[in-house]
Amino acid sequence: MTKLAIGIDLHRCIGCNTCALACKMQNNVPDGMLWNRVLTENCELFDGAEGTYPHLTRTYVPLACQHCSNAACQRVCPTGATYTDEKGRVQIDYQKCIGCRMCMAACPYNARVFNWNDPVRSTGANWGDGRVPTREKGMMEKCTLCKERTDTGDEPMCVHCCPTDARVFGDLDDPDSEISQLERSESAQRLLESKGTRPAVFYVS
């Protein structure tokens, strides 16, 4: 079996948002939408800090679809548009998506974005990888683990562009892979484990 995933080293993450924009570019994500965001843990403001000056800490948390093994979004999808593919990636069949947004409400990670209107690209043209299908008004979208790239042996664009090598892509079912070794780190954790979603994406610190 194959279980593709990304492991993120939170110490190496400098909050630069390169992954967010690399994803936006690769996947032709329209104006005002991001599949991949970088949050500052427990802060309203990006680059905020926890605590009271000068007793402060800060953790950036890049956040996109966690590609859960027990995906809440998939369970609530009434049409089967959301599915888990043969490589363990949670995908959306855009043709089956009816825009009910049940998945959006179900996802505890707030990882899905919806085309409330016709997608706008201020440049007036599509950008990104030409293999990525376009989406229309009424369709849900989210991180696909760069399906078009990873299907052909490339790593996701967020991993490819990360300036600090904070992101590791690979197959969790291969015990010798770099990502599996990273997953065995003591600090490895999944987000909101109590939800029982069993994310593939994990974080180390």
Added chain:
Amino acid sequence: MENAMKGTALSRRSFLKTAGALGALGAAGAIGANLAAGPAEAQSGAGEAKGYTYHNEHCLCNCMLECTVRDGRLAMVQPRPNEDHRFQNICLKGISEVENIYGEARLQRPMKRTGERGSGQFEAISWDEAFQTIAENFKAIQDKYGKEALWIQFSTEASQRFPPLLASVLGAQAGGMNGYDMGQGNGQIMAFSPWIGMFAQNTIWEWPEAAVVILANTNLVETSLTWSRGMLDAQKAGTKFICLDPRFSPTAGKADQWVNLRAGTDPAFFLGMTKYILDQDLFDREHVTAHTSFPLLIDSETGACLADVTPGTNPETGEPVELKTFYVWDEATGAAVPQGTEGATPALEGEFTVNGKRYVTQFTRLREDMEPYTLDWTAETCDIPASLVADVATQYAKGPSIIDNGVGGIDKFGNNDVAGHCYALIASLTGNYGKRGTGCGIYGYHVTPYEAHLGGWALPEGMAPAPSPQGFYDMVKGNSVHGAMFFGDIPTQKAANWNKTLEWLDSLDFVCLADIYHSSVTDFVDLVLPVCSKFECADSVGGIKCANAHILANLKVLDPLFESKSDFYIEKGIAEVMGLGNLFPANGEEYARAILTTDDPQVAGFTLEKLQEAGGALRLIGSEDLIVPEVGFNYATASGKQEPYYEALLEFGQAFPAWESPCEAYPENPLREKYPLQFNQARSRFRVHSAYSGAKWIQEVAEPHIELNPADALARGLADGDAVEVFNDRGSFRTVLRLNEAVRPESAFMAESTYRQYLDDTIMQAVSNDQLNERGYVLPFGPMIPFNDTLIEIKKVGE
């Protein structure tokens, strides 16, 4: 001005430590559709081509980029594959260009102003009319006032990659002292000659060999973004990072230890460390005796060095120089003997009589001079615990240690040179200069020791820019210049106190701007020209450069967008109207070949064709090892030793660094009653100065705002998201307030400079301090503008 913040609002969520509240989703939905989206289906491979360039050079990362062009439009920008992973880089700024070069801020056609300055009223004109107008005005100004009355200045951002020629051809002024970025350099350059005083003599890749790296006002992870890997890898290897910053900056958050000193007090922190190191005997006695000027004798009253002076000649320039033979006190014979006397045992400390006069060693003077800087004084001045000063001093002295300074923070204070001088002093004192894992200077962008000597375009003998005796900081106060052309927004980026700058602009007979984007100064000039972005060329090549141990080519990715021209063709166009076009290369290819004509063996055999085949970059021959040989202990200083004692600064009381308050933002300043907040502006990852201000993708993750500590906001009745006016006696600007515990109380923080259209048509340099430190005029890099040595107050707009 709207109070609401736009863009991708992110809800407060905690993912790591608690389950976090559900609901209140913060993901952005699609924003209102008001621009027609291209209906074309994306199709793999159809009409796709690859192009190569490098970008951004203004942040000095010089990322080598592989660009995908589809149907004639930029579709993707990725890092160009590189065998050396350290040079396979990109960040959000490079990626954002996919939208930005087509964005709403782009200048699209030549325009002349039709309304009042600042009105934004323009009419489109042809390139022919633009060139004609510029040529007529340039000629009139130079005929009336002299050639040097015209000033043509380039910013890194809006100029392409070929060295400019127009100022040389016209004999106009082109330069001038910077007035920024070199304040600490002014203070450290003299100790380790022949060092250039800014970039360190070794590279960031040597950091794993240091036990400690002090990041002195270096927000490395934002301002040297792609080189953050150097810090993180060293940290993984065990190097400890100590970050000095009043704000809990992104770099402070990644460091092992944070020193949250009061803004403008970096010199005090280092002076306190120096005193502690002396008192605790933590200095490197062997190093100090062998490799520094500390044992040299100085007049106990005047501070002048005891030396024999003989006339000599500079071996490189042939110019006459004074050769000095310094004296030390030989403990063996009890007499002053020339430095270097064989068999002598120089005394490190003591007071001695030579020919009836009293002399002390520099080291003894150091102990005296450092007396005031006790731990308690330092703690009070820097507003930090005394134990923190002692702790950092102990770690630094143990070494091997490095001081990495940035060019923000203290560099934008009136006492910046004192800070740099302190770095040189403490490094000399503790043996943290010269050997592996030690050093000081700028490391953030310093990733290779290699620099190729490239060719250039030959102009007729004697054709050169007029000397530029003044910095822009003085030019704006005088009347020596009557006409100006800026490539990029020089006036709002290189000068403080915008209203003074505006008065100067008003005084000019003619001023024009060539820029890629509608930057802040655009509405204040007479004529505007649209410049190509770094992805556009009329020719197959738009520039050649040496950086990152490579020769980089700015190859054509796109044809010029809209009606833009590269700065090369703008210069050439003006020159042609003035009858001087024949002095220019015919095109980019000819210019590129001239630059590649060199006998430097590092680029032997490099041609334009080979650069094109290689995807725009060739590694310099023999540049594999990015760690330089040990700097060592031979110096071109007068004594041949490390010389932290600056005899030339005796008249300023700064032979050894001495504490000097910031010129405005010091705690006791009575002005604090009106303007209690120190205003800290600094570069962020989201822009390079004002560049990328209009990049919509970056706006989706970060919008311009000023930050206050919540306690300061509460005291003013201000709330997160308020539209506020920031003001002092010099002027004001408007922006949005955000609250952040990371900001030091009694200060305000703002990522520096954005276009005025994003600040409610105001300019943040309206408040910044333009008061120069007179000492700067005798220092190598001239005086520095104390942008951050500024006091302000903040109130709600309309109150």
